[in-house]
Amino acid sequence: MNPPERHDPAAPGQSIERPCPGLLSIVIPCYNEEAVIEETHARISRIAPRLGMELEVLYVDDGSQDSTLKKLKQLAVEDSRIVVIEFSRNFGQQAAMSAGLEMAQGDAVVLIDADLQDPPEVIIEMIAKWRAGVDVAYGRRKSRDGESTFKLVTASLFYRFFAMLMPYPVPVDTGDFKLCDRVVVDTVCALPEKRRYLRSLVPWAGFHHAPVDYDREARTAGETKYSAFRLLSLAADAVLLSSDKPVRIIWFLAALFAFVGTSGLLAGLISPAKETVSLPTILALL
Template sequence: MYLSVVVPCMNEEGSIPSLVARLADAIGPYKDRAEIILVDDGSTDATWAAIKAAQQICPQVRGVRMSINRGHQIALTAGLEAALGARIFMLDADLQDPPELLADMMTMMDRGYDVVYGRRAERQGETLFKRATAHMFYRVLNAMSDVDIPRDTGDFRLVSRTALDAVLAMPEKARFIRGMFAWVGFRQIGIEYSRAAREVGETKYPFRKMLRFAIDAMTAFSTKPLKLATRLSFVSLGVAALMMIYVFRSLILYQTAPGWASVVLAISAFSGVQLLTLGILGEYIGRLYVEAKNRPLYFVSEDTRAAESAPPVLLKKRA
């Protein structure tokens, strides 16, 4: 197998036909040595039926159905582990990232690159809030991270088998795929493109999931939040010392006029710093708790490559 295309799908029944049609055209030069892996991430609509119908039309399609919804990054991991190709192309089912860019990415990989990622030069159909938060996310992430993660990129990329095997060797449960590819290194280059508006369905990343995703990304690639908590503690101690000096001065000069506002303000400020510090520590402790349980990332309930539905398959343990 020369080329594998991996697409996580969650309630994308309306997108599957056009997705497969455009992918079939994109992989045309390699169709005899290519596969299209569509991972159904516990969809509640007819996505799985649409995947099986697409397989009847396009023999390169392979469906992988997860036992329950595990989230975009885990579904993508399941598809990457199932991929057999020497080169692996990743994109989302909403077609905001153009499959037609595969030809340019293949050309760049022919020149010796191991990772060719798409960089969003323009975001069509997105709200000002979404564009602003995405812009801020990548800047803050790079400021907090110990790894230089390319800005304005997603999981839309073409990777070599060498780079993919390196990423799959990483055992963490909280996956941030684009950051993991940045961490493993190898030769990487970006290609700018205009990200289209979603034509069918709705986004699977509301603000709550975006916030959770951002926290996972920052805690997965940096200990700087812990250092920030320490610095905030020292700042709090410094402010407390200044307030103590002010109190003693007031006592000495008999300027002890009552003032509830300053007391409430001080208590609120210190309480906020303490809660923030506890929250940051809690994120890291929670991550350690999840990793210590060493549970499998996912189960597969059905794989259309098999002659018949197989029982759930346990994810192999990685050292």
């Protein structure tokens, strides 16, 4: 990647000019969320008058197998602020969020899951940070209700391991819940990556980031879409798509094994004739 152009953030406490009222886009990826999607939109509708911005809500149906898409289309009939994006199959959450970012028209864009574990009411505080000069107001979890100790510990360890691999600052204890200024969205959308991991691409873009602390709630309905295998797959994608350090380590180990093997083979070839070096020995050295 080429280094992005930097944006001069406002000094702490210094406001910069933002569009007033401006348009807020909320991007919500959905996969089999029939049990909660109507309540999700109801919660967003209730906070809409307090946002101080015009609103569009982009629901990205990621190939749902239940009635999620049907309910979204009905909601769109009832509410002209809704845009429904329909995928032909399940491409994954990162692809769904990326599609939403591409379609969003807002001066600021919020990414939030459909399951209501990230409270929509926090968006109001994110907008306040944005109006004060912050380009990325990201949700930072103070607590995570309804999750096992094992998942809490492993998630915390992964966040810190992942941040350690990155050559630029990446916040820990965060997910995809965030508000991004238009210039951040345009920068991320202009990147050539076909497979994106937004938790690393947004920090990579630079700009002025600030946390908004909140308590993550337990799921009120429906089931998590992330099995242990899918979580491991996501973690592997996150590391491989975001850092070249794993590849460097693999190349280093390959070079090391090649050196050791070649050295062993040469040692066997130049040893005294009376010392017979068998093929299994050479293969073992390799």
